[in-house]
Amino acid sequence: MAVTLHFSKGHGTGNDFILFADPDGSLELTTAQVQVLCDRHFGIGADGVIRAVRSENILPGASSLLDNPGAEWFMDYYNADGSIAEMCGNGIRVYAEFLTRSGLAELQHGEILPIGTRAGVRDVQRSELGYQVDMGTWWTADDEPLVTARSFKVARPGLSIDVGNPHVVVALSDDAELDALDLNYVPVIEPEPAGGANVEFVVPGVPLVRDGVGHIRMRVHERGVGETMSCGTGTVAAALAIRHWAGDRAPDEWRVEVPGGEVLVRMFEAEDGEHLSLSGPAELVFDGEISLA
Numbered sequence: 001m002a003v004t005l006h007f008s009k010g011h012g013t014g015n016d017f018i019l020f021a022d023p024d025g026s027l028e029l030t031t032a033q034v035q036v037l038c039d040r041h042f043g044i045g046a047d048g049v050i051r052a053v054r055s056e057n058i059l060p061g062a063s064s065l066l067d068n069p070g071a072e073w074f075m076d077y078y079n080a081d082g083s084i085a086e087m088c089g090n091g092i093r094v095y096a097e098f099l100t101r102s103g104l105a106e107l108q109h110g111e112i113l114p115i116g117t118r119a120g121v122r123d124v125q126r127s128e129l130g131y132q133v134d135m136g137t138w139w140t141a142d143d144e145p146l147v148t149a150r151s152f153k154v155a156r157p158g159l160s161i162d163v164g165n166p167h168v169v170v171a172l173s174d175d176a177e178l179d180a181l182d183l184n185y186v187p188v189i190e191p192e193p194a195g196g197a198n199v200e201f202v203v204p205g206v207p208l209v210r211d212g213v214g215h216i217r218m219r220v221h222e223r224g225v226g227e228t229m230s231c232g233t234g235t236v237a238a239a240l241a242i243r244h245w246a247g248d249r250a251p252d253e254w255r256v257e258v259p260g261g262e263v264l265v266r267m268f269e270a271e272d273g274e275h276l277s278l279s280g281p282a283e284l285v286f287d288g289e290i291s292l293a
Ligand SMILES: N[C@@H](CCC[C@H](N)C(=O)O)C(=O)O
Pocket: 015, 048, 079, 084, 085, 086, 087, 088, 089, 090, 091, 165, 166, 198, 222, 223, 224, 225, 228, 230, 231, 232, 233, 234
C-alpha cells in the first residue's frame, strides 16, 4: 500500500537531510525507500533521512541504546544508501530545528533539549551560530590504519577516532592537494574497519592558530553516502586529530572549514571526561509530500 510521507528538507552547512515526523513509530522505512528518497535524480535527494520518533516508541531492543530516559525524541538516522548510522552532528542540529519549528519540542535560548541517538543522548541548545551540540566523549583506536585515495602514490597513515560513529582522519600537504582530491573514488582503509568508516582529509591552517583559535580545512567521504559538503562528527574528529598531531600547545577551540561552510568545535572537561561541542547552522529549506510505494 502506498504511503504519503510529509517531509521537510533541511541542511547544516550543505549536508542535507529529509526529515519526517513519526511520533508513534509506525512508519519504518525500508532500505529501498530510503535510497529512493535520497536519490538526487529519481527522488527528493539528500545525504540522509531522519525519522522523528518518540523515544518510547523506538524499535524493541533499540531502547537499550538510550541511556537517558529524559530524551523525549529519538533521531532515527539513515545514510543515503539505507544504512543506519549511530550519530550525525549536522543532522542533529537540523533535527532540533525541525522539532521546534513543527511544535514537537520547545527550546528557548539557555535551555537544553536532550535528543536520543544510537550513540547515546546528546544535549542541544541554541547558539549564536544556530545550534550547539554536546557531542559527548570520544576515543581513538590503538592501530594506525593506512588510507589510499586516488591521487596518493603511497598509502598514508590515518588516525581512527570514534565520536559515537567511526572516523579516520588523514593529513594532506596543502590546499591544492585537498582541492584536487577525487572523492568519487572510495578511499581504501587498511585494515578495513568492520563497520566501515567516514574518512576526513584535512589541511591545517597557516598559521594554524589565530587569536587562540585553531583553523582547519576539511573534505570528507562519508560512509554510506560518498563525498558530502560537510560532516559534523567528521569536523569534531578532524579537530581532535589536528590537536593530537600539533601537541601540547594546541588550542581547544577550532574553526573547521568545509565545502558547505564553517563550524566551531570546542573541547571541554565534563564529569565523565573530555567532551566536544559542535556549533553551526541548521536550515529548513522546504516542506513537501511524496508517495512511497
Ligand atoms: N553527516 C553526518 C554523519 C552521518 C553518518 C555517517 N555517514 C556514518 O555512517 O557514520 C554528520 O554530520 O556527522
